[in-house]
Amino acid sequence: xxxxxxxxxxxxxxxxxxxxxxxxxxxxxxxxxxxxxxxxxxxxxxxxxxxxxxxxxxxxxxxxxxxxxxxxxxxxxxxxxxxxxxxxxxxxxxxxxxxxxxxxxxxxxxxxxxxxxxxxxxxxxxxxxxxxxxxxxxxxxxxxxxxxxxxxxxxxxxxxxxxxxxxxxxxxxxxxxxxxxxxxxxxxxxxxxxxxxxxxxxxxxxxxxxxxxxxxxxxxxxxxxxxxxxxxxxxxxxxxxx
Numbered sequence: 001x002x003x004x005x006x007x008x009x010x011x012x013x014x015x016x017x018x019x020x021x022x023x024x025x026x027x028x029x030x031x032x033x034x035x036x037x038x039x040x041x042x043x044x045x046x047x048x049x050x051x052x053x054x055x056x057x058x059x060x061x062x063x064x065x066x067x068x069x070x071x072x073x074x075x076x077x078x079x080x081x082x083x084x085x086x087x088x089x090x091x092x093x094x095x096x097x098x099x100x101x102x103x104x105x106x107x108x109x110x111x112x113x114x115x116x117x118x119x120x121x122x123x124x125x126x127x128x129x130x131x132x133x134x135x136x137x138x139x140x141x142x143x144x145x146x147x148x149x150x151x152x153x154x155x156x157x158x159x160x161x162x163x164x165x166x167x168x169x170x171x172x173x174x175x176x177x178x179x180x181x182x183x184x185x186x187x188x189x190x191x192x193x194x195x196x197x198x199x200x201x202x203x204x205x206x207x208x209x210x211x212x213x214x215x216x217x218x219x220x221x222x223x224x225x226x227x228x229x230x231x232x233x234x235x236x237x238x239x240x241x242x
Contacts, residue, residue: 001185008189016192028196035199036080036101043082046144049227050172054143057172057237058086064138064168070117074137074162076126076155077145078102081109089115094137096122096129126155135164143172146207148200156214163242169216170239174232175223176204183230190231208236216240 065071071091078095110118177183221238
């Protein structure tokens with residue numbers, strides 16, 4: 001099986017040679033302007049499939065606000081703002097994404113969710129949130145982002161830095177499947193093409209291992225099978241407390 005997987009992956013890589021070349025000469029950057037359009041539509045479809053899971057996950061957000069204060073929340077890789085409707089009324093939201101093209105979509109989402117206070121949009125990656133002060137937010141949210149950051153441990157170190165003591169990191173991520181399954185096989189075979197479709201997304205990451213070693217005082221993590229296409233069906237969700 002391992003040999004077959006390597007052979008099939010090689011074949012897919014051959015078909016992806018034009019994409020590899022496009023990236024090598026810098027033309028792939030054009031997709032950065034197209035991706036927000038795709039993500040906006042896909043995020044709406046994802047929300048419909050995952051509505052119950054998201055509602056359950058974010059139900060406890062208010063528990064992490066300071067007494068008598070509104071919740072201050074930063075979302076890493078905010079995209080089009082698809083999570084806004086799940087945030088508690090009165091929350092102060094800071095949006096962070098490396099793609100500035102998402103700003104117009106975020107403004108539309110803010111207008112549709114006037115129960116929130118929109119603080120600002122920060123153009124930055126999860127690995128480098130230097131413009132956000134230490135221990136300045138109650139909650140950090142990250143959904144379908146750790147699959148595409150360049151450095152998960154560094155991203156989690158930054159999350160830990162900006163969270164106030166007792167704050168929480170909420171996550172919802174697709175992950176690699178069990179090695180004994182066909183999903184695992186096809187995740188590895190299709191990964192070369194998926195990388196380009198998903199703007200750097202990887203479906204073969206064991207993200208939960210990084211969360212387990214990130215130094216949080218408490219980790220509430222659950223593995224689920226999401227009602228999605230088989231290649232991204234394995235998910236983890238939960239929250240970690242600083």
